[in-house]
Amino acid sequence: MAVQRLDKLIASTGRWSRREVKALVREGRVLVDGRPAARPEDKADPAVSVILVDGQDLGYRAHTYVMLHKPAGLLTATEDARQKTVMDLLSPELRRQGLSPAGRLDKDTEGLLLLTNDGELAHRLLSPRQHVEKLYYARLDRPLAEADVEAFARGLTLEDGFVCMPASLKLLGDGTEVLIGIREGKFHQIKRMTASQGAAVLYLKRLAMGPLRLDESLAPGQYRLLTPEEVSEIGGTL
Numbered sequence: 001m002a003v004q005r006l007d008k009l010i011a012s013t014g015r016w017s018r019r020e021v022k023a024l025v026r027e028g029r030v031l032v033d034g035r036p037a038a039r040p041e042d043k044a045d046p047a048v049s050v051i052l053v054d055g056q057d058l059g060y061r062a063h064t065y066v067m068l069h070k071p072a073g074l075l076t077a078t079e080d081a082r083q084k085t086v087m088d089l090l091s092p093e094l095r096r097q098g099l100s101p102a103g104r105l106d107k108d109t110e111g112l113l114l115l116t117n118d119g120e121l122a123h124r125l126l127s128p129r130q131h132v133e134k135l136y137y138a139r140l141d142r143p144l145a146e147a148d149v150e151a152f153a154r155g156l157t158l159e160d161g162f163v164c165m166p167a168s169l170k171l172l173g174d175g176t177e178v179l180i181g182i183r184e185g186k187f188h189q190i191k192r193m194t195a196s197q198g199a200a201v202l203y204l205k206r207l208a209m210g211p212l213r214l215d216e217s218l219a220p221g222q223y224r225l226l227t228p229e230e231v232s233e234i235g236g237t238l
């Protein structure tokens with residue numbers, strides 16, 4: 001971890017604004033290795049120094065990773081002038097941490113959404129070259145069949161001519177419920193894939209991204225931080 005300005009480092013926790021951090025330092029409430037910090041511009045390395053605010057450990061994290069069970073009806077965006085976004089579900093403290101959604105779910109899609117300020121990791125999870133599988137559950141207006149399983153595996157050609165990477169299709173029950181695994185994330189990809197086989201999506205939910213599975217104890221709209229194990233499984237750094 002690198003040496004950083006104390007005010008930036010403390011404000012990155014999202015618990016205080018930059019202005020509040022400056023006041024904390026001025027009032028002698030910030031201790032670095034047991035000594036009151038002299039100026040907000042002083043530098044410290046959070047991996048090396050013990051930083052206390054009002055006697056409490058700062059709880060600094062290099063990155064924050066939030067698992068959200070996205071409900072239908074919200075935009076996957078950091079802000080929007082007219083509509084509610086997934087960011088509106090988060091606490092003010094988390095909202096101040098510069099999180100962005102790693103990948104987009106349509107407004108009517110539910111399920112696993114990772115929000116993080118680790119841009120490198122988000123890029124790695126989403127890049128088709130990294131082959132990270134995104135797994136979806138879909139309910140369709142008509143059943144898919146074994147022939148579709150083969151077509152998905154070969155690589156579908158969508159209506160606009162886009163050729164998909166090979167994808168997995170698992171039929172559940174009569175084939176109106178399916179699991180689909182894709183390694184890319186084009187606009188409306190799952191809906192366009194099933195449409196190319198003559199079936200419309202009635203309900204869509206993302207269940208997993210690579211090793212990260214949606215925690216089913218989270219109701220739609222609820223979220224939690226990833227556990228250290230989950231962070232390490234997806235290659236993040238706390």
Ligand code: URA
Binds near residue numbers: 104106107188
């Ligand atoms: N594919 C879709 O069509 N919609 C989503 O939200 C995600 C994948």
